[in-house]
Amino acid sequence: DIQMTQSPSSLSASVGDRVTITCRASQSIKSYLNWHQQKPGKAPKLLISAASSLQSGVPSRFSGSGSGTDFSLTISSLQPEDFATYYCQQSYSTPVTFGQGTKLEIK
């Protein structure tokens, strides 16, 4: 199975900050990398697919980049509604695997 490792596990930031979350795969997954956002008590929501493709309706302050084994999710200017847990997910091979999550908290 492909292992996905996110860093940091938690992050404290302020509204308006620019933040970056990284995700590393244990082997090359090309661009088969998705990012999901989960708010407390809610289902996850797909934000970005294929490493950098923003889903319809997702604000443009979110962006993704990377290929191979190293990926990142950047939020250019944090908004109050962005405080949540973010998961990377590889779709290169079955079984699908997720990173352990990055909890983004308000400073």
Next chain:
Amino acid sequence: EVQLLESGGGLVQPGGSLRLSCAASGFTFSDFAMSWVRQAPGKGLEWISGITGSGVNTYLTDSVKGRFTISRDNSKNTLFLLMNSLRAEDTAVYYCARGENAYNWNDVDYWGQGTLVAVSS
């Protein structure tokens, strides 16, 4: 609008069984592969099973293989997860999720709201 609504969760004793359902609407159900993903309390996401749009091909992770069965009824737009020999470590919120197309369960694009399964004596 795509909607996925899980049901069937609850409290069950170790060794017991449950059948989860996921009612789909807002899209042509048979055109999409589906998955089950679970999340133990306070933990991350764990993908456990996938099924193609036709239902012919399925996959179960090692952690549930031999105990869980995934199936679907395309005439009723419903996905199922039959869980037998339940263990305490199966306690989690179980989400159904839609794949990108009929054959690709790996790319999840929509999630249900989840149903809680608690395994305890």
